[in-house]
Amino acid sequence: MAKEGARGGTMGFPALEPRGRRDHVAGGNAVRESVVILGIETSCDETAAAIVSNEGTVLSSVISSQASLHAKYGGVVPEVASRHHLELVVPVVRESLSEAETSLDDIDAVAVTQGPGLVGALLVGLSVAKAIAWSRGLPLVPVDHLQGHVASLYLEPDPVEPPFLCLLASGGHTLLLAVRARSRSERLGTTLDDAAGEAFDKGARLLGLGYPGGAALERLARGGDPDAFRFPVARLSGLDFSFSGLKTALLYTLRDLGEEEVGRRKADLAASYQTAIVSALVGRARAASKQTGLEKIAVVGGVAANATLRAELPEARFAPLELCTDNAAMIASAARYVERLPAPGYLGIDAYASVT
Ligand SMILES: Nc1ncnc2c1ncn2[C@@H]1O[C@H](COP(=O)(O)OP(=O)(O)OP(=O)(O)O)[C@@H](O)[C@H]1O
Numbered sequence: 567m568a569k570e571g572a573r574g575g576t577m578g579f580p581a582l583e584p585r586g587r588r589d590h591v592a593g594g595n596a597v598r599e600s601v602v603i604l605g606i607e608t609s610c611d612e613t614a615a616a617i618v619s620n621e622g623t624v625l626s627s628v629i630s631s632q633a634s635l636h637a638k639y640g641g642v643v644p645e646v647a648s649r650h651h652l653e654l655v656v657p658v659v660r661e662s663l664s665e666a667e668t669s670l671d672d673i674d675a676v677a678v679t680q681g682p683g684l685v686g687a688l689l690v691g692l693s694v695a696k697a698i699a700w701s702r703g704l705p706l707v708p709v710d711h712l713q714g715h716v717a718s719l720y721l722e723p724d725p726v727e728p729p730f731l732c733l734l735a736s737g738g739h740t741l742l743l744a745v746r747a748r749s750r751s752e753r754l755g756t757t758l759d760d761a762a763g764e765a766f767d768k769g770a771r772l773l774g775l776g777y778p779g780g781a782a783l784e785r786l787a788r789g790g791d792p793d794a795f796r797f798p799v800a801r802l803s804g805l806d807f808s809f810s811g812l813k814t815a816l817l818y819t820l821r822d823l824g825e826e827e828v829g830r831r832k833a834d835l836a837a838s839y840q841t842a843i844v845s846a847l848v849g850r851a852r853a854a855s856k857q858t859g860l861e862k863i864a865v866v867g868g869v870a871a872n873a874t875l876r877a878e879l880p881e882a883r884f885a886p887l888e889l890c891t892d893n894a895a896m897i898a899s900a901a902r903y904v905e906r907l908p909a910p911g912y913l914g915i916d917a918y919a920s921v922t
């Protein structure tokens with residue numbers, strides 16, 4: 567399959583020069599043609615590192631999730647997340663190198679999530695990335711986390727080629743993007759309040775399923791009737807989303823039903839609530855596809871793991887399951903289409919919390 571822009575330099579940036587070294591992928595003694603990128607991701611509650619070749623082969627992807635640590639608080643506690651990133655980031659980077667049977671000697675660039683996310687958490691990854699790049703004389707590649715989610719589609723063995731209409735549905739964002747090239751996308755719509763993943767999490771919390779709740783709500787919904795309750799799908803003009811009314815509708819339904827009935831009908835409630843979120847996503851994605859003429863639809867982000875969404879959008883391409891929620895392989899993948907910063911300029915770059 568053609569890999570537009572997969573090699574250094576095709577997006578107008580200077581090509582990274584590969585160092586002569588053994589080819590770990592093939593396990594042989596051939597000198598590798600490709601350059602290798604170390605990716606680091608610490609924007610929320612996953613500490614992740616990955617080694618990815620410039621052709622988009624994932625040589626390793628290590629994710630240490632702190633989700634269970636935050637569960638008792640019902641959501642991510644920023645200060646707790648930062649402290650755990652501090653403890654985990656070096657072992658996770660070491661593990662990614664070891665799993666790829668490589669060492670820092672083989673790395674050609676260090677990619678890191680710059681934002682959006684929790685600033686304290688981002689700063690841990692950014693500081694480690696700067697330190698590694700500086701000490702090894704490597705370029706640093708600051709990556710936007712959302713571009714990272716989109717770039718999860720560009721990894722081998724079955725990359726998706728632009729142009730396509732991208733639905734990005736994650737814990738903090740719900741975006742519709744017109745992706746014209748691997749390095750270029752235009753925002754068509756966003757959520758006006760909660761993100762789709764947040765709607766899953768809040769619904770799960772109301773149903774007593776704990777945090778993070780998307781996957782748990784999906785599991786519960788499997789045994790339920792999706793038509794049992796009618797939850798509202800916000801009708802907005804244009805291509806924006808709104809999920810906050812849905813969460814309130816669930817809250818009122820639970821109050822009206824009472825504890826005993828809720829206990830009896832939990833699966834129906836989960837299935838109906840999930841259906842409302844999925845139909846909003848599917849409806850808007852198809853409308854955007856029609857409006858832009860971008861026939862190919864692709865879906866990324868944590869909610870892309872949802873089986874009902876996958877079933878309701880059979881014509882779409884979905885990010886591989888292991889790359890839907892946060893990971894560093896997608897960050898290293900995106901770095902292939904982002905300007906590489908030489909030392910010492912990158913030492914001054916800062917993290918950013920939200921999309922500008
Ligand atoms: N099977 C599933 N069905 C529905 N939602 C899911 C599923 N699996 C994960 N999610 C949701 O995906 C979200 C996590 O996705 P992701 O890691 O992409 O978000 P994030 O990184 O926290 O946010 P952002 O990428 O916007 O900064 C959570 O809200 C979680 O509940």
Ligand SMILES: [Mg+2]
Nearest residue numbers: 736737891892
């Ligand atoms: Mg994310």
